[in-house]
Amino acid sequence: MTAAADRIAALLDGIAFDDAGLVPAIAQQHDTGEVLMMAWMNREAVAETVATGRVCYWSRSRRSLWRKGESSGQVQHLVELLVDCDGDTLLLRVDQTGVACHTGRRSCFFRALREDGLETVAEVLVPPERLYRG
Amino acid sequence: MTAAADRIAALLDGIAFDDAGLVPAIAQQHDTGEVLMMAWMNREAVAETVATGRVCYWSRSRRSLWRKGESSGQVQHLVELLVDCDGDTLLLRVDQTGVACHTGRRSCFFRALREDGLETVAEVLVPPERLYRG
Numbered sequence: 001m002t003a004a005a006d007r008i009a010a011l012l013d014g015i016a017f018d019d020a021g022l023v024p025a026i027a028q029q030h031d032t033g034e035v036l037m038m039a040w041m042n043r044e045a046v047a048e049t050v051a052t053g054r055v056c057y058w059s060r061s062r063r064s065l066w067r068k069g070e071s072s073g074q075v076q077h078l079v080e081l082l083v084d085c086d087g088d089t090l091l092l093r094v095d096q097t098g099v100a101c102h103t104g105r106r107s108c109f110f111r112a113l114r115e116d117g118l119e120t121v122a123e124v125l126v127p128p129e130r131l132y133r134g
Numbered sequence: 135m136t137a138a139a140d141r142i143a144a145l146l147d148g149i150a151f152d153d154a155g156l157v158p159a160i161a162q163q164h165d166t167g168e169v170l171m172m173a174w175m176n177r178e179a180v181a182e183t184v185a186t187g188r189v190c191y192w193s194r195s196r197r198s199l200w201r202k203g204e205s206s207g208q209v210q211h212l213v214e215l216l217v218d219c220d221g222d223t224l225l226l227r228v229d230q231t232g233v234a235c236h237t238g239r240r241s242c243f244f245r246a247l248r249e250d251g252l253e254t255v256a257e258v259l260v261p262p263e264r265l266y267r268g
Contacts, residue, residue: 033167
């Protein structure tokens with residue numbers, strides 16, 4: 001194997017994938033610290049992300065690789081990949097182009113618990129119909 | 135029900151717990167933005183966390199409520215709870231006392247992928263034997 005392939009193989013060996021072969025991955029904007037989203041990766045998604053520097057998840061609903069931004073253009077460039085103490089969660093420090101959320105908000109975490117319940121605390125920056133047209 | 139109980143019940147209704155009755159929860163230091171850890175919550179853990187303001191998870195290995203810091207003293211005070219667009223992940227903005235990781239590091243994400251593989255990038259702030267003595 002090449003050095004690059006060895007490096008990815010060693011990383012995959014260090015990740016505790018769950019019974020479904022998946023690991024949760026948290027995406028955080030590298031410079032602001034904003035938590036953008038959480039999604040899942042399988043071995044192939046981790047390998048592709050590291051190899052290309054473009055974040056690729058596994059879509060549990062579509063049962064396929066999900067190259068973030070492939071249809072919307074809102075890609076995530078990988079800046080740094082971290083593994084937690086148990087090896088069962090990844091933290092992706094990324095540079096997010098545009099918005100992470102399919103609703104057109106920067107982060108998927110845009111509802112906060114307030115006295116009267118969940119309230120929307122972030123605005124739509126890009127209308128969803130512009131994210132997913134035609 | 136009281137207003138407080140109503141608020142918690144409405145929150146729980148808005149969370150998409152998985153088939154095991156759990157939801158992943160990301161803990162982030164509220165002022166620095168540091169991602170500290172990811173763990174799981176069931177309905178009871180979410181309700182207790184909101185009611186008390188002290189973060190309580192569900193330990194999948196011990197199959198019991200896990201009041202963060204109960205044995206180590208390294209508690210997490212809840213500052214803000216956010217729910218993502220799909221309702222299937224929580225973001226807890228917390229004030230972490232001391233260290234979040236059982237290894238004595240501030241964050242559980244202390245291994246970063248570098249050219250030569252995973253490298254430890256954070257130091258031990260509290261020796262683990264001081265976290266879990268007697």
